[in-house]
Amino acid sequence: MKNSSYLYLQFADRIEKQIKSGVLNVGDKLPSIREVCAETGYSMSTVSKAYYEVESRSLIESRPQSGYYVSNISSRIITEPSSSKPALSLQNIESEDLIDLVYGDMKKEVTMLSLGFPSNELLPIAKLNKGMVQAMRSLPNSGTSYEDIQGNPNLRKEIARWSFSWGGSLTEEDIITTPGCISAISDCLMTLTKPGDTIITESPVYFGVLQLAKSLGLYVMELPTNMTTGIELEALKKVLAAKKIKACVLMSNFSNPSGSSMPVEHKKEAVRLMEFYNVPLIEDDIHGDLYFGSSRPTNCKTYDESGIVLCCSSVSKTLAPGYRVGWVSPGKFKKEILRTKLYHTISSPTITHEVVGDFLKNGRYENHLRKIRQILNRNCTNYINTVLESFPSGTKVSQPQGGFFLWVELDKKIDTTAFYHLALKHNISIAPGRIFSFQNQFSNCMRLSFGLPWSNELRASIQILGKLAEKQL
Amino acid sequence: MKNSSYLYLQFADRIEKQIKSGVLNVGDKLPSIREVCAETGYSMSTVSKAYYEVESRSLIESRPQSGYYVSNISSRIITEPSSSKPALSLQNIESEDLIDLVYGDMKKEVTMLSLGFPSNELLPIAKLNKGMVQAMRSLPNSGTSYEDIQGNPNLRKEIARWSFSWGGSLTEEDIITTPGCISAISDCLMTLTKPGDTIITESPVYFGVLQLAKSLGLYVMELPTNMTTGIELEALKKVLAAKKIKACVLMSNFSNPSGSSMPVEHKKEAVRLMEFYNVPLIEDDIHGDLYFGSSRPTNCKTYDESGIVLCCSSVSKTLAPGYRVGWVSPGKFKKEILRTKLYHTISSPTITHEVVGDFLKNGRYENHLRKIRQILNRNCTNYINTVLESFPSGTKVSQPQGGFFLWVELDKKIDTTAFYHLALKHNISIAPGRIFSFQNQFSNCMRLSFGLPWSNELRASIQILGKLAEKQL
Numbered sequence: 054m055k056n057s058s059y060l061y062l063q064f065a066d067r068i069e070k071q072i073k074s075g076v077l078n079v080g081d082k083l084p085s086i087r088e089v090c091a092e093t094g095y096s097m098s099t100v101s102k103a104y105y106e107v108e109s110r111s112l113i114e115s116r117p118q119s120g121y122y123v124s125n126i127s128s129r130i131i132t133e134p135s136s137s138k139p140a141l142s143l144q145n146i147e148s149e150d151l152i153d154l155v156y157g158d159m160k161k162e163v164t165m166l167s168l169g170f171p172s173n174e175l176l177p178i179a180k181l182n183k184g185m186v187q188a189m190r191s192l193p194n195s196g197t198s199y200e201d202i203q204g205n206p207n208l209r210k211e212i213a214r215w216s217f218s219w220g221g222s223l224t225e226e227d228i229i230t231t232p233g234c235i236s237a238i239s240d241c242l243m244t245l246t247k248p249g250d251t252i253i254t255e256s257p258v259y260f261g262v263l264q265l266a267k268s269l270g271l272y273v274m275e276l277p278t279n280m281t282t283g284i285e286l287e288a289l290k291k292v293l294a295a296k297k298i299k300a301c302v303l304m305s306n307f308s309n310p311s312g313s314s315m316p317v318e319h320k321k322e323a324v325r326l327m328e329f330y331n332v333p334l335i336e337d338d339i340h341g342d343l344y345f346g347s348s349r350p351t352n353c354k355t356y357d358e359s360g361i362v363l364c365c366s367s368v369s370k371t372l373a374p375g376y377r378v379g380w381v382s383p384g385k386f387k388k389e390i391l392r393t394k395l396y397h398t399i400s401s402p403t404i405t406h407e408v409v410g411d412f413l414k415n416g417r418y419e420n421h422l423r424k425i426r427q428i429l430n431r432n433c434t435n436y437i438n439t440v441l442e443s444f445p446s447g448t449k450v451s452q453p454q455g456g457f458f459l460w461v462e463l464d465k466k467i468d469t470t471a472f473y474h475l476a477l478k479h480n481i482s483i484a485p486g487r488i489f490s491f492q493n494q495f496s497n498c499m500r501l502s503f504g505l506p507w508s509n510e511l512r513a514s515i516q517i518l519g520k521l522a523e524k525q526l
Numbered sequence: 527m528k529n530s531s532y533l534y535l536q537f538a539d540r541i542e543k544q545i546k547s548g549v550l551n552v553g554d555k556l557p558s559i560r561e562v563c564a565e566t567g568y569s570m571s572t573v574s575k576a577y578y579e580v581e582s583r584s585l586i587e588s589r590p591q592s593g594y595y596v597s598n599i600s601s602r603i604i605t606e607p608s609s610s611k612p613a614l615s616l617q618n619i620e621s622e623d624l625i626d627l628v629y630g631d632m633k634k635e636v637t638m639l640s641l642g643f644p645s646n647e648l649l650p651i652a653k654l655n656k657g658m659v660q661a662m663r664s665l666p667n668s669g670t671s672y673e674d675i676q677g678n679p680n681l682r683k684e685i686a687r688w689s690f691s692w693g694g695s696l697t698e699e700d701i702i703t704t705p706g707c708i709s710a711i712s713d714c715l716m717t718l719t720k721p722g723d724t725i726i727t728e729s730p731v732y733f734g735v736l737q738l739a740k741s742l743g744l745y746v747m748e749l750p751t752n753m754t755t756g757i758e759l760e761a762l763k764k765v766l767a768a769k770k771i772k773a774c775v776l777m778s779n780f781s782n783p784s785g786s787s788m789p790v791e792h793k794k795e796a797v798r799l800m801e802f803y804n805v806p807l808i809e810d811d812i813h814g815d816l817y818f819g820s821s822r823p824t825n826c827k828t829y830d831e832s833g834i835v836l837c838c839s840s841v842s843k844t845l846a847p848g849y850r851v852g853w854v855s856p857g858k859f860k861k862e863i864l865r866t867k868l869y870h871t872i873s874s875p876t877i878t879h880e881v882v883g884d885f886l887k888n889g890r891y892e893n894h895l896r897k898i899r900q901i902l903n904r905n906c907t908n909y910i911n912t913v914l915e916s917f918p919s920g921t922k923v924s925q926p927q928g929g930f931f932l933w934v935e936l937d938k939k940i941d942t943t944a945f946y947h948l949a950l951k952h953n954i955s956i957a958p959g960r961i962f963s964f965q966n967q968f969s970n971c972m973r974l975s976f977g978l979p980w981s982n983e984l985r986a987s988i989q990i991l992g993k994l995a996e997k998q999l
Contacts, residue, residue: 149865156675156868173667181670182662185877189655194646197654197846202629232705232850232871239870247743248721264869270720373670375876377705377850392622395629396737397712398705402875403848404658 061102083121110434134449134462139256139275166501167482169457184408196404204230208410220355232377232401234367240393241335250299257489259309283315293330307340307456310500324356336364340456345430360385376405432503443519459501467525469499534572538579556594583907605922607935612729612748639974640955642930657881669877677703681883693828705850707840713866714808723772730962732782756788766803780813780929783973797829809837813929818903833858849878905976916992932974942972
């Protein structure tokens, strides 16, 4: 199925690569569809669809009665945002009020470029509703009773089966379900740390992790991070060797907010270091299934032989945030994590966990993911192009290979906290860079979510942001 | 409605009181239904139903062609279990493995007298399923999206309205919903304490509170508790005056496991003390709606004017444990509790919270509660009678006025942990007293849940327990 139906996507990706690498330049005419068919052996339909796909990414444009040409937008040189250089110390500056503000926008009629959950258009709501009716019939007592403490067995079985996609070989016994990914991370941190302990994170790091750490009285050591390859291993090694660290929290794939992904060798080395220093690695793999490339990337758990990795995820970014379905494969900490779950939550919502367990069966989830990945990939390209088009020159933007987020670095003179308030007056909400660190960093950065469906209105919103940024200079 | 349809219950309660107080004695003939109608003005139907109700409580029996007589069982003198006298120190003995065992029984084919959730027969499953279908239609995106951080507004409004039943006057702004009551208590403890702090509880106390405390690194000061009137106020006052206490966790109504209820004056005085010493009172009111008397008892929150009481509850004992619907009215700690909820769980399951919000409207919940209360009241009487009938003389049993639990005190020679294992061999699971304290107490006590529907099989199970206890002596 992958090879026939999605051939056109592979071909589109190849064209994109040729444009970005300069093999094809602005204004170049692409070979006609007929010519390509003759050369490649693809069908007319495959080639048309591929050209249409590349056009929807704004990389080529069709000129009537002439053919396809590489568009002007595609020529912009994309500059990656700078690596972070946080102080290797335990600063702790409050940004809670700012986070409260950003969350508060949820209630208003604003274009939410700030928050990272899928727009409703991306969710298979009708199919989930069918699943809900089915679950009411099939579950004992229609799902009004508590489920097993370790979690719904069907769901655990499917998550375990799914682990093959990233090279894992989990069984249902290796999974504990939770009401969402953050609950899983919370259970891990509560189990592994006590107040006064220090944990390691990337920098910038998802503010939810900072808030959890603060709520648990933990110190956070933010490490230098490359916006493409993730946490810097030299720094990681140095800190693990020098300090007493109780846990490390990482997103190895399509990190929030930077969009970085650790190369395979980095993942392996990170796991090796954790094993060597006996420091548990809490891996947040919530974006792992949302890759834009041709196959599912591995995660750190893939290379974990000793059980030092606690891999957390959920379907909140792909199926239904409101269902509260997440999980952790806790490695050697299973017994302790199970207790923490029991003590603090007893049980997850029975019915929604059954629905998701059922949805994961029979390839339905994979079909759905293909669609959502394709839309996000297209959105991402459109967002990047529009940012480059509209923002002052010198603006740097990340090039995530999956996930939900762009990391945008503006001129140093622009304070994105002030910019946040300014944008909100235009009914656009962005996530200011400051909330992704306990240190005074990223004041000229912002995170944009590309989970909203692409439209002319959205393009206009990003253009407005660009003009506002221009004015700030 | 209350006055007409449920007149017979009030009358039945009066007859029960007359029997228990000795106004009516074993073998006494009750006046005929006709006579009662003439005396009281009640209808034939009301009086018949009342007699039938008292008969179902095993307090009277009908003899063919003769009438109703006070039964033999009713004469047993019920001795209340002893007040607890825990050491006023911070002992901490592990009973986790034992709790794990008791929870583990859930999977097996055993008569679960150990666990305190409603049996399926008590739940309005068909109505909830209808509500679920309705909620899929009415909720934006069929409930797949996150809800408000403070929780579903309909549900909060209905919980606020419901507070009138215990003399409260909350608004929806005074409620934060959570995925269950234990999550609410967990959020309160996480917000108000840090490791090394000391909290106060009753003794015996719900083991879930002990587990939470342990998981958060808290010391627990268990206070002397009367099995009828709850925590002893003199002790409470003394400890509050002498020690630095960070919070107090109490069940003022139908406590788990003792079944005790604090008299109104005790509730008032407890709140006064908490205010005076500025110690937050986390009140677990999960059994409050399950009263056997004629009206809803007040709780500590009723008398809270300064916001020192954080009142937690849920529908897990009355509607649907698997729905994960709970809440807290956090008094003056609202902002902090809201943050803890956000950091550790983000959001509750959207759809089940909507369903319960809807169920609470239009008196459906009250109708359902009337039924469940009546069944529990009848179960309770039957359990007590069968325990008194079957267990060795000298066995003491609590007389809860609501809730789910009987507290049974056996001869000092009987170790209920060994007894637990013995009973399990007969496929009966009880909750041994030892798990309700961090101290070495209650080894001759056990908790029996009367949430299972009364039947001859259940009577036989309790009779088996009685025989096993007899053998132990």
